[in-house]
Amino acid sequence: MKMIPIRLSLLSLFFLIHTARSVDVEAISSLASFFENLSENFSQSVPVSGWNQTSDPCTSNWTGIICYDRTLLVKSIVLNSFNLSGAFNPSFICNVTSLATSVAVISLENNNLHGESFDSIANCKSLTHLYISGNKFSGSVPDSLSQLNNLKRLEISDNEFSGSLPSLARISGLIEFIAQNNHLSGSIPEFDFSNLVTINVSNNDFSGPIPPGGDRFTATSYLGNPQLCGDPLTVKCKTAGPPPDAAQNSSASGDSKRNGPTPSEILMYSGYALVGLIVVLLIMLKVCKRGEKKEESVKETDHSFHSKEKDASTTYTSAASNEFKSIAMSNKSEVFMGNSIESAPVSSSLIVLTSPEVNGLRFEELLKAPAELLGRGKHGSVYKVNCDEQGMTLAVKRIKDWSLPSNDFKLRMKRLNGVKHPNVLPVVAFYCSRQEKLLVYEYQPNGSLLKLLHGMPTGQTFDWGSRLGVASAIADALAFMHDELHSDSIAHGNLKSSNILFNKNMEPSISEYGLMTGDNPDNSPLISNTFQQFSGDQTESAFRADIHALGVILLELLTGKMPMVENNGMDLATWVVSVVKEEWTVEVFDRALIREGASEERMVNLLQIAIKCVDRSPDSRPSINQVASMINNIKEEDERSMDVSESPFSMRI
Template sequence: MFVSSKMNQIPVWVFLISLFLLLHSTKSEEEEVKHSLLSFFTKLSNNNGPLDSITGWNLTSDPCKDQWKGIICDKRALSVKKIFLDGLNFSGTFDAATLCTAKSLVASLTVVSLNDNNIRGENLEEIENCRQLEILYIRGNQFSGSLPNSLPRLINLKRLYISNNNFSGSLPDLARLSGLTEFLAQNNQLSGAIPNFDFANFGVFNVSYNHFKGPIPRGGARFPVSSYINNPELCGDPLPNCPIPLAASALPSAPGTQKSNGGISRNQILMFSGYFLLGLALLILIILRLLRKREKIKEEKIEAVNNVAAVDGGFKKPNFNSKDDKLDEIKSEISDVSGESGVFSSSLVVLPCSDVNELRFENLFKAPAELLGRGRHGSLYKVICEDQAMPLAVKRIQGWIMSGNDFMRRMQRLDQVKHPNVLPAIAFYCSRQEKLLVYEYQKNGSLSKLLHGTQRGKAFDWSSRLSIAATIAEALAFMHQQLHNDGIAHGNLKSSNILLNKNMEPCISEYGLMVVGNQSLSVNGFQAKEETEDGGFKADIYGFGVILLELLTGKMVQNNGMDLARWVVSVVREEWTVEVFDKALIQEGASEERMVNLLQIAVKCVDRSPEARPGMKQIARMLNTIKGEEEERSMDASEP
């Protein structure tokens, strides 16, 4: 009986000991995660230690329970899933060895985002230990040297953004990452060949402004030329074709055509004669065609100008006379403002970074022009030139208070600042009578049409709207940062100036076309002279706030004569916040919490006091936080 009682007690002791060991092990793992994160943060902050009052990162708190800033956790497992530390001015190092050490951390961490800081890399080869990593964003930093060869071992990696750094050397074999869908590497010093990616899986891809060489892999043509430009030794579709190497040796001659005693065979004589006759016939045809064209060129030019001018609101017809010196007149008109800086024989200034064939001013006038719209500041046309592979959009600017020299300097400065979500100008023309800007035509229209116009039937759910808002904010924050010292803001930001590219991604158009001076500036519905005091940057923030309100409400800027921003603020003040949201979003079941968070940002942006509005960098950071929370919600919803 005693023995039996003794036997019954043994499992209890075993259970207690096991429970103690389990709790001790869990506690040790939590401490290991905290030490790993704090070491990582200390390196990022250049060994100045964690900023407790700002971040809440310290040994006495828990990253998940106490919600450390920039940390997003799995709410059920209380494990760290995402790290967002964008735009916090870190100037230290990203030490992969300190981050990818704690076992429970590397088993759960899926996102690391460190965009727009000033950090460098250290022990980057150790990144392979973060084996669950799906998203790595480190663009806009000071990383240099080669990318780690261990990157292809991150088998779960889906998005990799390394643009705007100083990486050099060849890319590792990233083609091994079968799940990679987004890769941005523009504005680095990378070289060698582009890996043989499966481009069918990619939604975003850009390797422009590097030193890549050789042919673009098969399938790469699904992305535009802008994804590859400024790699001088890169070739193949969509860039110009690669040169065909000369054959190492001639093909063997067929029987009966051998040369005899160093002479030329009969077949060879016939072949060369045929080539000569064919070439002569082609030359005669070309000469006849040119002679015909010369006879009609005067009438064709005059007709083309009249046809374009006849379109409602067409281009203003230049002061041509009937003599043959029409183009000389145009050239002399712009010679005083353009000098020798890139003016082609066609009198149109084609910007160095454009990817069009040689574009001539007279070609624009000869081509059919369709009026797309007219506003207070000019008219917009769709022009199809026969010698261009793509249709063009031509903006005719009116009412500019700017000299020709200032106009040219502004265009050249804007051409130096590139962002994949800001539509660049291809060319411009400036004379005493005209100022024209040429862009690539975007066939998917504008955000305004998608929300309110002919495209409204297309699917436009909450996550798409949030993604568009975050993308615009990042692009605008980048442009503000790069051009603040130049005093060049957008000046006329509105949803009709947000165009959608072929991948339905937003592109800010007409950046910098408004000249902001002492004159009163119209900002989405009201006149505010104080908006111009900082060069128009605060006006851009107001305009962005109105775009956010359009995305949230689905309403146009003018709502039955009442300004949209004023209407929303009045409704929110009466605590009827839910009434402002688009019914389509409510029916979809979009997160009310995140819609309210986005609404709060929009209301701050449209504050009547420009000084009270946040900066674009701060706005972009807040939007990325909301976007990250939405992605986490979507991931949780998709898990069984």
């Protein structure tokens, strides 16, 4: 009988704790009114749950509400593309203390909203991100926005705003301002351009000179403002001329000194012109003779692809065939078959390593197949080759300017062929002669990580779980290859997001492992031959450079930015470290991840790993096994969190 009161006490305690950690009643009521105001004439084409006074926004998972994991306070309000056609009234959020001090992100992009009074938004002191692009806001941009001292990103593009901008330059931490496609006028405020990462005020009615520091950005940030002038635009600002009296005096002085060239000056200048003409003719004659000799030489010996590489969509058929045939006519090509090295005529099969399907493909057949240029870099070119008769598509890489001797090249290919990992793309065949080194891969239809991150079509997303999975797979694969090939001194040498390829199942693979010495961020010598003896420091330097490259890839996954930060001039690693030092860690993350509601704690943990990898001191970087282990721990924690959140019996406390 005594057990019943104890159970009731425990149950009461649970509800007290749960209630204490839930959003307060006033906040729930204000949020419901906020949405009601937004959703005037609301179309139910997009399903919405919650947003009523009978449930909790955090524990009941209201649509568009993201809460802090530990405190269960509202962190983000994201209602993009919901066809909302009411009014945005920030007073419902910013006049409630618990919301004003917790909400960091308000995103209402691509709706049909208009604005009421924005004065109260100044009370949202925790607001760091405000996105209201693609609506029907009009009138002046509210001056109250300039009082948001913690604001980092402000997007007001594609609205009907007009008039001058308020003193937004007072927001010292602003790093992004997007305001294109409005009717804003007047001069552009003197922002802290050294702090801004992105600015776009194109297609407005701004006038006058671009403020000092604004030339850090490209012309696309300012186009469509006919009255703007100054760098980086082609329109130069007019400068004030000399006083009228001074101009007249100068003209009078010039007239008194000279009324035209004298006969002796005419004769002298004519002589100079005649001598110059003779010199030009002699030079042209000499160049023409050299060109004739060079053209004859090229017809006999030129085996280069570059004369045929017009652009990424250019196909090579008979032209490419002729090039390869001319390459092959120089004596015999050396071919590796199975486990032996031998010399054979060009008509022999390709040097097949892994793919049985390629065994029936001869080198000259490869040349005749239609192909297109996929890309060209300083290390060579890559072609997509369609072998219709064999029913397969291949990628052929031509290596450029690699001084590795042919025999060492074959030994390296043989060694790499003996090391297999599911996330490392193998070379299925290769061709090696005195003039050419060609590698054949199975074509990966879903492109590269670079394309996935930076060239994704509108509407598609690359979510946090997928990015974390790619990071884990690549780290594991790199750790395996380092362990297997450390004694051979073969690092990757050119690891980057464009060398991470996806197959038809969207599984990532590291391509081009061990083919290049690559670019060393530490300015120390890298390994250039296969079985040459190197000092321990040189060997370790190559593998430490791979760690740095992996760190940059992790930063790309986290920030969604290119390795060279747009409009900034810094490399990505330098920029991220500089932002983190200013204690703006959250500002480096890809906005898509923030909107998705990805765990900030786990993103910060991965960021810390990436920063360790790009440490300027190679000796301070963790080993690849340590990196792989740390990433896998984050991935496992993320998966456990997903399992708990998806359980029908789970409860957030």
